[in-house]
Amino acid sequence: MLKLTSKTENVSKGMILLLCLFILFSCKERTQEQANYAPIAVDFLQINFSNADVAKKYPGIIEGSVNVDLKAQVSGYLEQIFVKEGDYVQKGQALFKIKAEVFNEQVNNSSATLKAALATQANAKLEIEKIRPLVEGKVVSEIQLQTAQANYEAASAQVNQAKAMLSSSKINAEFSLIKAPISGYIGRIPNRIGNLVTPADLVPLTTLSDINQIFVYFSLTEADYIAFMKEKGLQKNANTVSLVMADGSEYEHKGKLEFASGNIDRTTGSIALKAIFPNPDKLLRSGGSAGVILQKAYNTALLVPMASVKDIQDKYFVFSLADSNKVAMKPFEIEGKSGNHYIVKSGINAGEKIALTSIDLLNEGMMVIPKITKGSLGK
Numbered sequence: 001m002l003k004l005t006s007k008t009e010n011v012s013k014g015m016i017l018l019l020c021l022f023i024l025f026s027c028k029e030r031t032q033e034q035a036n037y038a039p040i041a042v043d044f045l046q047i048n049f050s051n052a053d054v055a056k057k058y059p060g061i062i063e064g065s066v067n068v069d070l071k072a073q074v075s076g077y078l079e080q081i082f083v084k085e086g087d088y089v090q091k092g093q094a095l096f097k098i099k100a101e102v103f104n105e106q107v108n109n110s111s112a113t114l115k116a117a118l119a120t121q122a123n124a125k126l127e128i129e130k131i132r133p134l135v136e137g138k139v140v141s142e143i144q145l146q147t148a149q150a151n152y153e154a155a156s157a158q159v160n161q162a163k164a165m166l167s168s169s170k171i172n173a174e175f176s177l178i179k180a181p182i183s184g185y186i187g188r189i190p191n192r193i194g195n196l197v198t199p200a201d202l203v204p205l206t207t208l209s210d211i212n213q214i215f216v217y218f219s220l221t222e223a224d225y226i227a228f229m230k231e232k233g234l235q236k237n238a239n240t241v242s243l244v245m246a247d248g249s250e251y252e253h254k255g256k257l258e259f260a261s262g263n264i265d266r267t268t269g270s271i272a273l274k275a276i277f278p279n280p281d282k283l284l285r286s287g288g289s290a291g292v293i294l295q296k297a298y299n300t301a302l303l304v305p306m307a308s309v310k311d312i313q314d315k316y317f318v319f320s321l322a323d324s325n326k327v328a329m330k331p332f333e334i335e336g337k338s339g340n341h342y343i344v345k346s347g348i349n350a351g352e353k354i355a356l357t358s359i360d361l362l363n364e365g366m367m368v369i370p371k372i373t374k375g376s377l378g379k
Helices: 002-036 101-136 143-173 221-233
Strands: 040-048 049-070 076-081 094-098 177-179 184-186 207-221 240-244 255-259 270-278 287-303 311-312 315-321 329-337 342-346 353-355 367-375
Touching: 049 184, 049 342, 094 367, 101 143, 143 177, 207 221, 207 287, 221 270, 221 287, 240 270, 255 311, 315 367, 353 367
Parallel strands: 040 367
Antiparallel strands: 040 353, 049 207, 049 287, 076 094, 094 177, 184 207, 207 270, 240 255, 240 287, 255 270, 287 342, 311 315, 315 329, 315 353, 329 342
């Protein structure tokens, strides 16, 4: 009987011990859970209206200030090519030569025709001088003098026609030597010596580009164009633009903005503009690509630091300080970028307090210990 009682007491003591251990671990886990949800210190910025500049880039195509497609003015076989692709040539410099034997013979033939016409004219004049005194002496009739004068006029017309033919043949002979109409850089030369070239060829002999000054053509949407024109009178140097080259670097020279078209394209809903840049080092070449940078000034903008923004599937969120020191995750839309800040389009109001630190630790409705910073983030 005594042994049974002792065994029962041991079981009871074991159960009490297990119960105590369970309570102890439960309290520890609860304490740890409460520690995990303890408020953390977070810096907040109270945003206000400020000034900002936004740079917007538009893709453009580079062209020389003068681009000339050189084509043959006469048909013939290409005899000589005096330049290479990429050469810089001066105005009047010889570029191509077409075989000119045919044209030289045309000049000789026209010259002979002119001489024959001049001789005929001279004979017609002598005939008039011979008949005139006979008419005055009434030896021959007046009709003979009139006939002689008509023959002289016909001979004179043949002389003029022969002169025109000679001039035309000389021009054709000169066209056999193709010279540079402007100074500039030679483009691609698709033909080779011996190729037949004609004025009807679709592909030019080459393209000559003057790139001392370059034009960059780009387009604005109708909405961007209207906004630009509204703000143009309010901004200083509104027509001054920058250029981003194909390697992503900014071009050292500033450009001037001009309109390339006076109408909005009905098909694309855009209007073409032209930016003019100096090109003293010949760094930019015709046919290249670049980005034209237009600056837009905001006098009353709300700026949010990029570091305080969460980007989730192309949507932007910030943590705003709400009642009871809790944070609320708020979506907002951006108008653009200014330095390392976003310009708010909608979703955030002036005076709101936006979390600057511990962004990755915050969650909706989480309690924090806020530290408020007031001020403007503008330039």
